Amino acid sequence: MEVTGTITECLWKVIKSQNSSGSKFESMEEERVALDKAKMSRGIETLDKFVTEDEMIYAFSPITMVSLGGYLAVSHFQNRSTTEDIDVIIDPEFASDKALHRRLQLAMVKSIFEDAEKQNIILWSGENIRILAAPLEWGLETKLRRLPTKPHHLKAITDVEDVLVILNTLIDQNEGPLERDTIRKLNRNGFDVAIAHSVLDRVAKAYQERYGNNPFF
Secondary structure, three states: OOHHHHHHHHHHHHHHHOOOOOOOOOOOOOOOOOEEHHHHHHHHHHHHHHHHHOHHHHOOOOEEEEEEOHHHHHHHHOOOOEEOOOEEEEOHHHOOHHHHHHHOOHHHHHHHHHHHHHHOOEEEEOOOEEEEEOOHHHHHHHHHHHOOOOOOOOHHHHHHHHHHHHHHHHHHHHOOOEOHHHHHOOOOOOOOOOOOHHHHHHHHHHHHHHHOOOOEO
């Protein structure tokens, strides 16, 4: 049951139907469209309605998903106005073992959902679909690890922006700077190597320029 893929399919149906020029997109890979908050909301509304029309999926509703990245940035933090995709992880209760192994190990997925429930940042809540923000620390780690691997990628700019706003939120929750060594050793993704000092230096400099103080101690 590929519920995760259905979100993107529904979004693209909405986008195509609203394309006033009448042109057709050949494929998702060939033509990317910027998704703003309104377009994403309409797409997820379509998905929520779709669930009621599919007996097999409806039997498992309401379905909870966890999202990070672009959807979180646009819909919750609003530090950018658009994204190119919505990345979600489906509740392991509703995913096949094969699907889970393609993404993350089962234990990790369960812990992510548990922490997302505790964090309780609700990005979307409908009759059949609920989308929670992924744990912010995990989102931060993922972004920090990606920065040095693709330094010249277009997403590097938005990744830095996302890192800054996540850091600022965590600092507000902590009522003060975060311990640098703790952030450096974040390892929910299962890597053996700590986050590079150079990455944290880059982020600290950008944070200082944006907010006027050091995010770490």
